[in-house]
Amino acid sequence: xxxxxxxxxxxxxxxxxxxxxxxxxxxxxxxxxxxxxxxxxxxxxxxxxxxxxxxxxxxxxxxxxxxxxxxxxxxxxxxxxxxxxxxxxxxxxxxxxxxxxxxxxxxxxxxxxxxxxxxxxxxxxxxxxxxxxxxxxxxxxxxxxxxxxxxxxxxxxxxxxxxxxxxxxxxxxxxxxxxxxxxxxxxxxxxxxxxxxxxxxx
Numbered sequence: 001x002x003x004x005x006x007x008x009x010x011x012x013x014x015x016x017x018x019x020x021x022x023x024x025x026x027x028x029x030x031x032x033x034x035x036x037x038x039x040x041x042x043x044x045x046x047x048x049x050x051x052x053x054x055x056x057x058x059x060x061x062x063x064x065x066x067x068x069x070x071x072x073x074x075x076x077x078x079x080x081x082x083x084x085x086x087x088x089x090x091x092x093x094x095x096x097x098x099x100x101x102x103x104x105x106x107x108x109x110x111x112x113x114x115x116x117x118x119x120x121x122x123x124x125x126x127x128x129x130x131x132x133x134x135x136x137x138x139x140x141x142x143x144x145x146x147x148x149x150x151x152x153x154x155x156x157x158x159x160x161x162x163x164x165x166x167x168x169x170x171x172x173x174x175x176x177x178x179x180x181x182x183x184x185x186x187x188x189x190x191x192x193x194x195x196x197x198x199x200x201x202x
Contacts, residue, residue, distance in 0.1 A: 098133025104167025
């Protein structure tokens with residue numbers, strides 16, 4: 001990656017944390033030349049900006065993901081392998097159910113997946129549920145009924161005002177008025193949409 005960026009006169013430094021024992025590793029790509037490369041202008045700074053890109057790599061992911069393969073042509077011809085939407089949604093649901101705190105961005109994403117009628121990868125979700133979180137090593141059998149019931153419990157337990165405060169800085173100004181709708185009833189309606197998607201034969 002750094003070699004390819006160097007071809008475009010972008011000099012980067014890769015910084016990792018060698019003593020990190022967590023399964024999800026963190027690393028940073030730091031660069032202070034990107035501002036001139038992209039001709040960005042930072043107001044009232046008087047110095048070149050530093051762009052940091054945070055990378056997280058799960059060294060022990062749950063099994064069961066599905067993958068999409070695509071070809072891109074910039075900056076060079078290359079193939080990209082990405083997790084498919086169904087698997088993305090499964091891991092988002094795992095975060096919603098197992099994260100020990102409320103993250104408003106998770107629920108913003110939940111609404112997006114429901115809107116586009118994405119079906120979660122239930123195999124991956126079950127493996128993730130049994131690998132990490134309150135159901136770890138309990139051999140939970142995950143099905144649609146279990147999922148809907150647990151999500152309903154979670155929705156009813158959340159302080160939605162706090163969730164809105166968490167997500168607001170990450171939402172475009174034009175979308176922020178919709179956050180006033182966030183409530184138990186609003187997300188139970190989203191959950192009903194997910195239920196219909198799960199029942200759909202496609």
